[in-house]
Amino acid sequence: MRAPLALVCVLAIAAGDRSGAADLPALGDGSSAIVSPAAERELARAALMQIRAGAPTVEDPILKYYVRLNVFRLAEKSDLTEAALNTVLIDSPQINAFAVPGGIVGINLGLFLHAQDESEYSSVVAHELAHLSQRHYARGIEQQRAMTPLMLAGLLASVIIAAAGGGEAGMAAAASTQALIADQGLRFSRSREQEADRIGLNTLVNAGLDPDGMGRMFERMQRAYRFVDRPPEFLLTHPLTESRISDAKDQAERFEDKTVAPALDYQLMRVRAQTRYAQSARRALAEATARSGRSTVDKYAIALALARDGQHENAADAARLLHRDHPESLLMTASFAEILTDAGRTDEAIGLLTRELAINPDNEPLTYLYAEALNAAERHGDAADVLWRHTRVNPDDVDVWELLAETEGLAGNTVAVHRARAEYFARVGAFRMSIQHLDYARRLVHDGERRLLARLDQRIIDLRTELEARQELEN
Numbered sequence: 405m406r407a408p409l410a411l412v413c414v415l416a417i418a419a420g421d422r423s424g425a426a427d428l429p430a431l432g433d434g435s436s437a438i439v440s441p442a443a444e445r446e447l448a449r450a451a452l453m454q455i456r457a458g459a460p461t462v463e464d465p466i467l468k469y470y471v472r473l474n475v476f477r478l479a480e481k482s483d484l485t486e487a488a489l490n491t492v493l494i495d496s497p498q499i500n501a502f503a504v505p506g507g508i509v510g511i512n513l514g515l516f517l518h519a520q521d522e523s524e525y526s527s528v529v530a531h532e533l534a535h536l537s538q539r540h541y542a543r544g545i546e547q548q549r550a551m552t553p554l555m556l557a558g559l560l561a562s563v564i565i566a567a568a569g570g571g572e573a574g575m576a577a578a579a580s581t582q583a584l585i586a587d588q589g590l591r592f593s594r595s596r597e598q599e600a601d602r603i604g605l606n607t608l609v610n611a612g613l614d615p616d617g618m619g620r621m622f623e624r625m626q627r628a629y630r631f632v633d634r635p636p637e638f639l640l641t642h643p644l645t646e647s648r649i650s651d652a653k654d655q656a657e658r659f660e661d662k663t664v665a666p667a668l669d670y671q672l673m674r675v676r677a678q679t680r681y682a683q684s685a686r687r688a689l690a691e692a693t694a695r696s697g698r699s700t701v702d703k704y705a706i707a708l709a710l711a712r713d714g715q716h717e718n719a720a721d722a723a724r725l726l727h728r729d730h731p732e733s734l735l736m737t738a739s740f741a742e743i744l745t746d747a748g749r750t751d752e753a754i755g756l757l758t759r760e761l762a763i764n765p766d767n768e769p770l771t772y773l774y775a776e777a778l779n780a781a782e783r784h785g786d787a788a789d790v791l792w793r794h795t796r797v798n799p800d801d802v803d804v805w806e807l808l809a810e811t812e813g814l815a816g817n818t819v820a821v822h823r824a825r826a827e828y829f830a831r832v833g834a835f836r837m838s839i840q841h842l843d844y845a846r847r848l849v850h851d852g853e854r855r856l857l858a859r860l861d862q863r864i865i866d867l868r869t870e871l872e873a874r875q876e877l878e879n
Contacts, residue, residue: 441506445488448506450874452490453833455510456802460495462513463803464680465769466738468493470673472768474522475509478530481610483537483603490800497681499625500638503532512638516677518624522670523608523617530604530611531618531642538599597642598651605655614664615656622649668700669735675705685713700726704736707743716747734760738769741777750781766797775807784815795827802831819845819856826863835871839864 455461462468472491479489486507494500497514504510509532519525601618609615626644629635682688692709695702703726710719720743727740737760744753757774764770771794778787791808798804809824822845829838846860 441486444506446506448490448504448508450833451504451506452492452508453831455492455508457832457834459492462493462495464493464676465772465803466735466742467513467673467676468803469738469769470669470735471511474526475511475529475533478526478607478611479533482530482533482607484533486536498638499636501528501532503535505536507536509533509536513677513680514636516674517681518628519621519674520624521614521617521664522667523614523664524621524624525670526611526613527604527608527618527621528638530607531600532604533607534600534603535596538596538603597648601648601652602655605652609659612664614662615659616653619649619653619656622652668730668733671701672704672733672735672739675701675708679705679708679712682709682712685709689713700730704739707739711743711746716743719743720747720749734764734767734770738773741770741773745773745777745780748780750777753777754781766794768794768798768801772804772807775811779811779814784811787811788815788817788820799827800831802828805831819848822848823860826867830867830870833874835867835874839867839871842867 468491471493475489475491489507489509492508492510494510494512496512497517498512499514499518500510500512501515502510509529511529515525515528519528605615605618608617622644625639626649629639678691679688682691689706689709689712692702692705695705697703697706703722707719707722707726710716710722723740723743727736730736737756741753741757741760744750744756754774754777757770757777761767761770761774771790775787775790775794778784778790788808788811791804791811794804795808805824805828809821809828812818812820812824822841826838826841826845829835829841842860842864846857846864849856849860851857
């Protein structure tokens with residue numbers, strides 16, 4: 405049982421089964437009165453903390469960047485009006501994607517293993533965005549007024565504890581959750597699944613992707629799991645029927661036939677996922693070398709597999725040729741820099757990233773990899789400066805705060821270690837731990853550093869206020 409199921413359960417519990425309700429939410433409808441957009445955003449914020457704290461997430465900055473760009477590209481072409489979106493990449497080889505009302509889109513890395521092209525992959529993401537844009541959560545909760553967002557947040561927490569291996573307490577919480585699931589018949593109604601498919605299909609077309617990708621993806625999933633005892637969570641919460649597949653195909657015929665060129669960036673990320681989930685480094689290398697070896701994607705697979713196998717010099721040589729042939733690809737540049745750092749060629753990696761950041765300032769994966777390269781060169785103070793600047797641009801990435809705490813430790817800056825750890829814990833909902841680290845930092849600051857003392861004091865006040873608000877919600 406994995407955390408994404410918990411999130412889909414939250415949506416499904418709220419959705420209930422209102423099979424006749426396919427109408428779109430209207431301004432001032434009952435759903436908005438019962439669950440306001442502000443309440444949904446609060447639920448999303450609580451959910452995001454629970455996911456970060458309890459679910460296995462992918463720290464790979466290159467994969468995270470692609471997922472975020474894809475979600476935002478599709479969101480721009482969807483009916484979604486929510487300006488703030490958060491993406492989460494779950495470290496699981498199983499097929500799953502989920503959306504939490506308030507603006508969270510989660511993707512299992514395993515989706516890359518099964519979706520053969522960008523259109524197939526994006527069809528699943530577009531479907532989840534449609535659940536958000538049509539406020540299926542709020543429209544379902546209209547019929548279940550007793551199931552408030554705060555109750556759902558508590559339910560979410562218990563399931564994620566169990567998903568993360570929370571022991572007997574977590575399993576007890578999971579048991580009660582499963583009983584509730586069985587009692588409520590927790591799935592989106594057929595009408596809402598169909599609505600999400602059709603609206604998602606429009607999003608695909610608006611984004612310049614192949615509308616046939618949705619039908620292909622549905623058929624692929626159906627074939628892959630036709631005879632298994634327990635299908636992946638996505639199929640449990642989004643059941644595939646012959647009529648649903650047929651409807652996706654029929655709806656795609658409304659659009660003109662179009663040829664969509666293969667997306668190199670998607671194929672590169674698919675290879676990263678395949679290499680990550682290979683049973684061993686030797687197996688990854690064997691699978692990579694079994695390819696034809698002629699295409700860019702094949703060569704990229706070999707470079708990644710060589711790096712995983714510890715053959716860093718060979719990997720760097722292979723990646724250099726790829727970067728030479730595709731200097732315009734940011735993902736290829738980031739991959740080359742990563743492999744150079746692993747090979748101990750830190751000066752070359754730093755030079756490459758410095759030039760690229762001059763063109764793409766504050767880029768997330770490039771900045772993260774730049775800090776790692778500086779650390780590898782034992783320039784920890786410089787790496788810390790880079791990361792502190794980046795936290796002002798991208799303050800919500802917990803992996804950045806974790807790397808910053810590690811970096812400040814290497815630099816011997818104890819106060820900064822506690823500050824970075826405090827921000828990390830705040831973003832996973834561990835407010836007491838966060839306050840504790842700030843207290844530790846404050847004790848180490850000299851009385852003459854009044855600006856820093858004031859900053860620490862204010863942050864402690866803010867976190868205590870947030871902790872008290874969270875406790876009130878839970879009670």
